[in-house]
Each structure stands twice: as structure tokens, then as C-alpha cells.
Amino acid sequence: MHKKLFIPGPVEVYPDVLKVMSTPMIGHRGGDYHKLHASIRPKLKELMHTQNDVFISTSSGTGVMEACIRNMVGKRSLSCVTGAFSERWFKIVGEAGKEGDALSVEWGKAVKPAEIDKALATGKYDTFCLVHNETSTGIMQNLEEIAPVLKKYPEIVWCLDTVSSMGGVKIEVDKFGVDVCLASSQKALAMPPGIAVFCASKKALARAATVKGRGHYFDFLAFKKSDEKDETPTTPAVTMFFVLDYQLGKMLQEGLENRYARHVKMAQYCRTWAQEKGLKLFPEKGYESVTLTAIDNVKNFDVAALNKELGNRGFTISDGYGQLKGKTFRIAHMGDTQLDELKQLLDHINDILKLK
Ligand SMILES: Cc1ncc(COP(=O)(O)O)c(C=O)c1O
Structure with a gap:
């Protein structure tokens, strides 16, 4: 798949x-x-x-x-x-x-x-x-x-x-x-x-x-x-x-301005989701990326296990890079990805991690 x-x-x-x-x-x-x-x-x-x-x-x-x-x-x-x-x-x-x-x-x-x-x-x-x-x-x-x-x-x-x-x-x-x-x-x-x-x-x-x-x-x-x-x-x-x-x-x-606005919407949605679920954003406040959200793994989720189950459901996200492996995980929302697709992914993460 x-x-x-x-x-x-x-x-x-x-x-x-x-x-x-x-x-x-x-x-x-x-x-x-x-x-x-x-x-x-x-x-x-x-x-x-x-x-x-x-x-x-x-x-x-x-x-x-x-x-x-x-x-x-x-x-x-x-x-x-x-x-x-x-x-x-x-x-x-x-x-x-x-x-x-x-x-x-x-x-x-x-x-x-x-x-x-x-x-x-x-x-x-x-x-x-x-x-x-x-x-x-x-x-x-x-x-x-x-x-x-x-x-x-x-x-x-x-x-x-x-x-x-x-x-x-x-x-x-x-x-x-x-x-x-x-x-x-x-x-x-x-x-x-x-x-x-x-x-x-x-x-x-x-x-x-x-x-x-x-x-x-x-x-x-x-x-x-x-x-x-x-x-x-x-x-x-x-x-x-x-x-x-x-x-x-x-x-x-699509219109470049529309494309940029779509990216801002996806970034805002992902950041709000993370914070509402008691997770922390990794970047310094005010300097968060618009194309990907790096999340501080404060709840010590097993990112590899999460990704394995996401894989069974047809999705994949990223672990932290290099020295941040396991300490952060990253969700990209860039390119042609639409907000609805990001929502679908986050719903699966909520379900797998039992996030309320
Ligand atoms: C910010 C940044 N710079 C440079 C690179 C390297 O680009 P490439 O993999 O296309 O050589 C990457 C790759 O992920 C990147 O994210």
C-alpha cells in the first residue's frame, strides 16, 4: 500500500x-x-x-x-x-x-x-x-x-x-x-x-x-x-x-498567494492541534516553520511505533533528525497537500495515541 x-x-x-x-x-x-x-x-x-x-x-x-x-x-x-x-x-x-x-x-x-x-x-x-x-x-x-x-x-x-x-x-x-x-x-x-x-x-x-x-x-x-x-x-x-x-x-x-495562504492555514491547524493535545512545539516561539511542524516529544511517544501503525493506515510522518531523533517528531504540510488530508492524518494520530 x-x-x-x-x-x-x-x-x-x-x-x-x-x-x-x-x-x-x-x-x-x-x-x-x-x-x-x-x-x-x-x-x-x-x-x-x-x-x-x-x-x-x-x-x-x-x-x-x-x-x-x-x-x-x-x-x-x-x-x-x-x-x-x-x-x-x-x-x-x-x-x-x-x-x-x-x-x-x-x-x-x-x-x-x-x-x-x-x-x-x-x-x-x-x-x-x-x-x-x-x-x-x-x-x-x-x-x-x-x-x-x-x-x-x-x-x-x-x-x-x-x-x-x-x-x-x-x-x-x-x-x-x-x-x-x-x-x-x-x-x-x-x-x-x-x-x-x-x-x-x-x-x-x-x-x-x-x-x-x-x-x-x-x-x-x-x-x-x-x-x-x-x-x-x-x-x-x-x-x-x-x-x-x-x-x-x-x-x-492555483495562484501563489492562495498557495502561501493554504500553507499558513495548514501550519496553524497543525500547531493548534499539537498544543491542544498537550504537546509542545519545538521551535522558538515566533520562528515556527510554515511548511513543517516540529513537535517536542514531551510525552515520550514511541515515534517508530506510531509511524508503523500510521503506515498500516497509509500514512507516514518523520522522526526527529539526527540528534533530535526520538526527542522530536516532524509533520510536513507542504507542496500540494491539502488541509483535509492533514486533518485525516491528525485524526489517525489522535486515534493511535488515544489523544483526547
Ligand atoms: C533546508 C535544507 N537544505 C538542504 C537540504 C539538502 O537538499 P537535497 O536533499 O535536495 O540535497 C535539505 C534536505 O532535506 C534541507 O531540508
């Missing part, structure tokens, strides 16, 4: 989207592909709320995280570390042979603008990396309060991971002044895994031109050069590009 996915990626992919995956193959250096590539571009810009160049990478999001470090860091980077994925991004800095520092907070907390300002004011950095929605802890950074800090440092390139929020939450790339913004297909975009999308500002592309050792596969300037011909530098996952074109069209048809 298929288990409906309420895990924070991959998320449930609806049958109409899966069907697009059986579109017959086309060559990636011909007219049909050029049309497909050109059709995706304006929709992706709309989704990202940007006029900057947009690109698609045949890799998961981590590929573009590494690309940010390889293409952007000339001097030194500052990475906010709030959980497992931001920690991964920080580790990549050293692995790529670059210099960088971490601005770390306790898991479950958000980094505050004043801390960022203090670190950037040292003048040591040319790159700033932030994970918007830390999927491991369920915290979501407030971009409205961080953007004004970054505006004070125009020489710094801002790289933003919106892997598990893009498509569920409004990310105003141009208004906030984000230079590189990236997202994976298998999260709030509600597609299968396999590709990542990103945009790059003029400042980011100009920086790349000054940075040596950008590598081959993820060279931003190669993406830019190929994009001018409606192509990608290497063979793209054409099947997933068909899906992206279709899925972006579907999102725009």
Missing part, C-alpha cells in the same frame, strides 16, 4: 504530476528543448519573485549549496548554523578549501539580526549563507528582519537556502536583496527529487567571475552562458524539466 508522505521531503507527488514523467524523450540541444527551457524561465522568476537570472541544476539542492561556496567565496564566508542542513552547508566551506566561520545557535532557535550584524561588521566576510527553513529543527528565519541588515553590507553576497520553503512561503528575492536563492524539487514544489532551482543576481555573477576554482559541473558562469541559448551546460534531467514546467504552471494557476 502506498503511504501518503507527510515527511519533509520527498513529499507526496500527485498523479497528474507523475503522469508528466512519461512524456517521450527529446534531445536537449534542439528546438523542442529550447522551447521547454524558455517556457520554464518566466514561471520560475514569478515563483522566486525575481528579475535575476534563474537556473535549473540536475542535482539535488546540496549540489547548489556546494556551488554557492565554490562560486561565491573569495575571501571568507559567514554561515548561520541552526541545525543539520545549515551545519552541512558550513562543512562544505572547509571541504571546498575555502575559509569561513559559523554563527551557531542552539538547535530550535533562530539567528537574530543583531548577531548577524555584529559578525558582518567585522569586515571579514564577502559571503553570507543562511538556511531559511531549517528542516531538521522546524525553525523558519524571519527574512523581513534580516534583509535590512544585509542591505548595510552591499559588498557581501547573500546566499539563501529555501530548499524546504520555496513554493510554500513567499520568498521575495529581489525585495530582500538575496543574491543566490536555491530550492530542491522534492519539497514544497511537490515534485519528485532530482533537480534544484536557483537564481543569481548580477552581483553574484560578477563575483563568480573573480573567484578561481569554481569547478566544472556547477560553474555559475557556464550556467549563464548556456542559458543564453536556452540550454544547460550538461545533459539536463529532461523528464524533470517537463515536470517543472507543468508543476510551475499548476502553481501559478
